[in-house]
Amino acid sequence: MTRTLLAIVLVLLLGGAARGERLIVSVSNHRVTVTPNYSGEELVLFGSVERDATTPADRTAYDLVVTVRGPRADMVTRRKERTFGIWINTDYRQFLHVPSYLALFANRPFDAITSPEIARRQQIGLNNVLLTQRVGGDYADVVPNDAFRSAFIRLRTERGLYREDPSAVTFLTPTLFRTGIPLPAEVPIGTYEVEIKLFATGAFIGKTETAFEIVKVGFEQFVATTARQNGLIYGLATAAMALMTGWMASIVFRKD
């Protein structure tokens, strides 16, 4: 599917035209449809770094960091503790408006691309991505090694929803690049933002954005919408379905 869509006219997006380079990118598929046999997919992001007259002549090697963010949601991370001999949820942290899917890709290790300070400012790496927590009445992100924050990232990573891969971006020529965006089977539905940041010799020199969406179509969409909008009819239909199935079975298996 990705290959056929490669042929489709590119949707060109102009990047921050800062300092002489222009980033031109496109995703192989701007609309991923979740069908009954959907079980994960991989999109391809490709693009090129366009140089012009103002580009310093000695700047030839580029570094790229690609950030993919899925639809945002509020989540709760709970921690179990032993109380009276049994393990129960005692403490929790609420993560507000965090991406349900988050992927960070680069062409080489993040610390080799840029300084820790710029990485933090540009949110490069899972440790530097802003994850707002509500701690009591305050809203803030905490230190990267916070127990709840690292547990949150670990659990999301285990489900394939958060990932970081500093070798996923490959330069085909010094200016032409590509990367795969793997989508797990259990993919959140919604709009995904893709942000591509360009670095040269440790300095951030520009970025561009694109997006794609993941949608349910056909029967899945119909069922999901009906369940949400016409709960009563949906419930009646499910109840009727239950009775029909039960009745049919008793007819089929009746021994006379």
Next chain:
Amino acid sequence: MQLYLPIADLPVNVFLVLAMGAAVGFVSGMFGIGGGFLMTPLLIFIGITPAVAVASVASHIAASSFSGALSYWRRRAIDPALASVLLCGGVAGTTLGVWTFTQLRALGQLDLMIALSYVVLLTTVGSLMFSEALRALMRTRRGALPPRRTHNWIHGLPLKMRFKRSKIYLSVIPVVVVGIVIGFIGAIMGIGGGFILVPIMIYLLRVPTSTVIGTSMVLTLVTMLFATMLHAVTNHLVDAVLALILMVGGVTGAQFGARAGQKIRGEQLRLLLGLLILSVGVRFAIELVIQPSDLFTIRELGVSG
């Protein structure tokens, strides 16, 4: 074969879910129980969220118990009078249970409450049933006569009514109370409650075994249909595709289970069921006591603005 579930939002293997439905259906047909206490943990185990699992299982149990109830009806093994009195209590109990459920959820720690009630209820019912059946088996092996049925205090209550098909003369008060209790427990724990109802009806109400399973199935059917509607209207969590796969597997399994159940002697049947209930209860207990492999869990609160 993978299939994407529209409400649960994840792909599952159709044959795996079908097999799970059939296995639980077999057990439910054999013992005349809904099987919710087995199905819900199984679904959670394959990755479906507890809320969707509980909501979808309700409709699966409805289908399973309807097919079972129909075949018991043909064999005239349902007492319509007893069933309708039970239902009066059952509907009231379910409503009360759903209300309590909402209150508990607002207070937090609902998961713990559910797990604890599973442990207490399943281990108690399971061990009682197991030890009773064991004693009965020992008695028959020794060739002793079963103890004479004596009337207990329940038979002294007023408002007596004649239940013709069950050939019992009983006050309606305990019957309605039993209905309320089962409806209440069922709504909170997301189970049909057949496995508690059957022993209560046999030992407490002295309903003959010929009508007990069929009649309990009628109560399960109605409360579970009611629960399906409630979950669909309030939480929009019933996955009809998942439910359909479970139903098809479940009703098929239930038919074979019902036939297998008739070949096994009552005491042995109760022994097996007691063992099954006890093991599910113990499993829940172990989960609470043993240190979990991961102390942290994530729950999505829904897509924010």
